[in-house]
Amino acid sequence: MKTAIAVNLEKISRMTNIGIVLLLVGSGMTGYFVSFYFHFLTVFFMMLVLLNLHWRHGQTSHALLSNFGLIAQFRYIIESVGPEFRQYLFSSDTEEKPFSRVERAEVYNKAKGMDSSSAFGSLLDFDHAEMKLRHSFYPVDKDAVQPFDVAVGQARGIESVYHIKHPIMISAMSYGALGQNAVRALARGAKRAGAAMNTGEGGYPKYHLMEGCDLIFQMGTAKFGVRHEDGRLDESKLAELAARDEIKMIEIKLSQGAKPGKGGLLPKEKITAEIAELRGVPLGSDVVSPAHHIECTDAESTVEFIGRIQQVGGLPTGIKFCLGRSDEFRELVKEMKRQDTVPDFITVDGAEGGTGAAPKSFMDDVGLPLFKGLPLVDQILREEGVRDRLVLFAAGKLISPGRQMQAFSLGADVAYSARGFLLALGCIQALQCNRNTCPVGITTHRANLEQGLDIEDKAVRVANYIEALHHDYKELLAATGSITSSQLCEDNIYIPIRTVMQRSDEEAS
Amino acid sequence: MKHRKITYIAQGVAAILLVIASGMKFIGHEHSIAIFEALEMEPNGRYIIAIIELGAAILLLSSYAGVGSVLAVGVMFGAVIAHLTKLGLVVNDDGGLLVGMLLVVFVCAGYVMVSRRREIPMVGGSQR
Numbered sequence: 309m310k311t312a313i314a315v316n317l318e319k320i321s322r323m324t325n326i327g328i329v330l331l332l333v334g335s336g337m338t339g340y341f342v343s344f345y346f347h348f349l350t351v352f353f354m355m356l357v358l359l360n361l362h363w364r365h366g367q368t369s370h371a372l373l374s375n376f377g378l379i380a381q382f383r384y385i386i387e388s389v390g391p392e393f394r395q396y397l398f399s400s401d402t403e404e405k406p407f408s409r410v411e412r413a414e415v416y417n418k419a420k421g422m423d424s425s426s427a428f429g430s431l432l433d434f435d436h437a438e439m440k441l442r443h444s445f446y447p448v449d450k451d452a453v454q455p456f457d458v459a460v461g462q463a464r465g466i467e468s469v470y471h472i473k474h475p476i477m478i479s480a481m482s483y484g485a486l487g488q489n490a491v492r493a494l495a496r497g498a499k500r501a502g503a504a505m506n507t508g509e510g511g512y513p514k515y516h517l518m519e520g521c522d523l524i525f526q527m528g529t530a531k532f533g534v535r536h537e538d539g540r541l542d543e544s545k546l547a548e549l550a551a552r553d554e555i556k557m558i559e560i561k562l563s564q565g566a567k568p569g570k571g572g573l574l575p576k577e578k579i580t581a582e583i584a585e586l587r588g589v590p591l592g593s594d595v596v597s598p599a600h601h602i603e604c605t606d607a608e609s610t611v612e613f614i615g616r617i618q619q620v621g622g623l624p625t626g627i628k629f630c631l632g633r634s635d636e637f638r639e640l641v642k643e644m645k646r647q648d649t650v651p652d653f654i655t656v657d658g659a660e661g662g663t664g665a666a667p668k669s670f671m672d673d674v675g676l677p678l679f680k681g682l683p684l685v686d687q688i689l690r691e692e693g694v695r696d697r698l699v700l701f702a703a704g705k706l707i708s709p710g711r712q713m714q715a716f717s718l719g720a721d722v723a724y725s726a727r728g729f730l731l732a733l734g735c736i737q738a739l740q741c742n743r744n745t746c747p748v749g750i751t752t753h754r755a756n757l758e759q760g761l762d763i764e765d766k767a768v769r770v771a772n773y774i775e776a777l778h779h780d781y782k783e784l785l786a787a788t789g790s791i792t793s794s795q796l797c798e799d800n801i802y803i804p805i806r807t808v809m810q811r812s813d814e815e816a817s
Numbered sequence: 818m819k820h821r822k823i824t825y826i827a828q829g830v831a832a833i834l835l836v837i838a839s840g841m842k843f844i845g846h847e848h849s850i851a852i853f854e855a856l857e858m859e860p861n862g863r864y865i866i867a868i869i870e871l872g873a874a875i876l877l878l879s880s881y882a883g884v885g886s887v888l889a890v891g892v893m894f895g896a897v898i899a900h901l902t903k904l905g906l907v908v909n910d911d912g913g914l915l916v917g918m919l920l921v922v923f924v925c926a927g928y929v930m931v932s933r934r935r936e937i938p939m940v941g942g943s944q945r
C-alpha cells in the first residue's frame with residue numbers, strides 16, 4: 309500500500325535528526341551572545357540530542373528507534389494513546405487486517421515473555437462467528453499430557469526419521485524475501501528453542517545454516533540452489549545439501565497459498581552477486597520461477613518426482629501446496645498408492661498465505677482457505693487409506709494457540725507459521741514487504757534499515773514465542789481431556805458457520 | 818541488590834548538594850549574587866534556578882527519582898555551560914570547589930538517570 313507518510317519517513321527522520329542539532333547550536337549562540345536565559349533551550353536540546361544519539365547508536369532493542377531516532381518515538385507515544393483515539397475515531401482493535409491489534413499483541417507479549425492474560429472479557433465478537441475449542445468435562449492434568457513428538461519418515465522405515473518436538477515450526481521464508489539479520493535471528497531462536505525452521509525457496513541456505521538449527525530445505529519450482537541452468541534438478545547439488553547435518557527434511561513446493569498456480573519473478577535489479585550465487589542463477593537477467601516443476605506435469609510424473617527426491621536426498625521428504633480441486637488431489641493420492649510412493653509429509657497452506665510479494669488477485673481470490681482445505685486433505689487421505697503413512701503440516705495464520713488447536717482438530721499434526729514469527733521479530737504490519745523498505749529491518753536488504761534488527765535480542769523473542777506457544781498448547785490440550793493432539797478431531801471444535809464441512813450434529817438444526 | 822543500593826546513595830548525595838546549592842541562592846549569599854550578576858540574570862534567574870534545584874532534590878528523594886534526575890542533570894548542564902563560557906573554573910577564589918560539587922551532582926544524577934531510565938515518562942515508557 310502506498311502511503312505518503314511511509315514514503316517520507318526516512319527523509320523526515322533525517323531532517324529531524326539534523327534539525328535538533330542545528331537548534332542546539334542556535335540556542336547555544338543566542339545564549340552566549342544575547343542572554344544567558346536562552347541556555348534553558350540549549351540544555352533542552354542538548355538532552356534531546358544525547359537521547360537521540362542513544363536511541364540511534366546506544367540501544368539495540370528497538371529497531372525503529374535505532375533506524376529513525378526521535379521521530380520514531382512519536383510512534384510509541386502515539387501508539388500509547390492509539391487505543392483511545394481508535395476507539396472513538398478509527399478502527400477497533402479487532403478490525404485490522406490481516407492481523408488485528410488483539411492478535412498481534414498476543415504474539416508481541418509472548419515474544420517479550422510478558423503475561424498475556426486478559427481481564428474482564430473477550431475483545432472478540434464473542435457470540436458471533438468465532439470458532440471455539442470444545443473443552444471436556446474431564447480435563448486431564450497438564451503433566452499428563454504427552455511430550456510433543458511427531459516422527460516424520462517413520463512410516464517409510466527410513467533411518468533418517470526426524471522427530472519434531474514443538475507443535476509449531478517456522479514456515480518457509482527465503483533469504484531474499486527476508487534480510488540476513490532476520491534470517492539469522494529466526495534461526496538462532498529456533499536453535500535455542502530446539503524447533504525446526506524451513507529455509508524457503510531461496511537456494512543455498514547460507515544464513516540459515518550459520519546458526520546451526522534444524523532445517524527443512526525447501527525446493528521451489530525454480531529449484532534455486534539445486535538446479536541446472538535450464539531449471540532441471542541437479543541431483544548432485546541436492547545430495548550434497550541433504551548430506552549436511554543441519555538439513556533434516558526436504559519440502560518440495562508445488563504451490564503456495566499467496567500465489568497458487570503461479571511462479572514468481574525475480575527482477576534482475578534484485579539479483580545481487582550473492583543472491584545469484586546462492587540461487588544458482590545468472591546475473592543480469594530476470595529469473596522466472598515456473599508455475600510448476602518442469603518434471604511435474606501430471607499425477608504420474610509428480611509422484612515419480614517425489615520418489616526421486618526421496619531417493620536422492622535420503623531424508624524425510626514432503627510436498628507443500630495450497631489446495632485447489634479436491635478431485636485432482638484424490639487422483640494424486642491414488643497415483644501415490646499405485647506407485648507405492650507416499651511423501652513423508654504434506655504441508656497444506658491456506659489461501660492468502662502471506663508472502664513478500666504476490667499478485668493481488670492471486671493473494672485475494674485463488675485457492676482454498678486453510679480451514680476448508682485442511683479437513684478436505686485429511687478426509688481424502690483417510691478415505692484412500694494413506695493417512696497414517698504421512699504427517700500433515702498446516703500453515704495459514706496459525707499465530708495463536710487457539711488457531712493452532714483448531715488446525716490440530718481439523719487434521720494437522722504440526723503447525724507452521726511464517727508471519728507469526730515476523731511479528732515476534734518486531735514486525736509492525738507496515739505492509740511493505742515487497743518494497744525493500746521494511747521499517748523494522750526484516751524484509752529488506754538495505755544495511756541502514758537492517759542494522760536496527762539486533763540478532764541476539766530478537767532471537768530471544770523468537771525462542772520465547774515458541775516456548776509460550778508450546779506451553780499454551782499443553783494447557784489447551786489438557787482442557788480438552790486429551791493427552792496428545794492426535795486424539796483431537798473435528799468434534800473438538802465448534803464451527804458456527806458450517807462452511808468447513810457439512811456434518812449433521814446438534815448444531816445442524 | 819548492589820546496583821539498587823548505589824542508585825539510592827547517588828540520589829541522596831545529589832539531593833543534599835542540590836538543597837545546599839538552592840539554599841545559598843534563596844538566602845542571597847554574596848557568592849551566588851556575584852555569579853548571577855556575571856550572567857546578567859540577577860535576581861530572577863537566581864530564584865528560577867533555586868526553585869528547579871529544590872524541585873529536583875525533592876523529586877530525587879521521592880518515587881519520581883527518575884524525573885528528578887533529569888531535572889538535576891539539566892541544571893548541571895546549564896551550570897557547566899556557565900562555567901565554561903562566562904565564569905571560569907575558579908569562582909570567588911574557591912579553588913574550584915564549586916565546580917567540583919557541580920561535577921559530583923552531575924555524576925550522581927547522571928547515574929540515577931541511567932539506572933532509572935525506564936521510569937522516565939514518555940521517553941522511558943517504551944523502553945520496556
Ligand SMILES: Cc1cc2nc3c(=O)[nH]c(=O)nc-3n(C[C@H](O)[C@H](O)[C@H](O)COP(=O)(O)O)c2cc1C
Pocket residue numbers: 479480481482485486507508509510526561563564565628657658660661662663664703704705706707724725726727728741751
Ligand atoms: C516474507 C515471506 C516469505 C515467504 N517465502 C516463502 C517461500 O519461499 N516458500 C514458500 O513455500 N512459502 C513462503 N512464504 C509463505 C509461508 O511459508 C506460509 O505458507 C504463509 O505465510 C502462511 O503462514 P502464516 O499465515 O503463518 O504467515 C513466505 C511468507 C512470507 C511472509
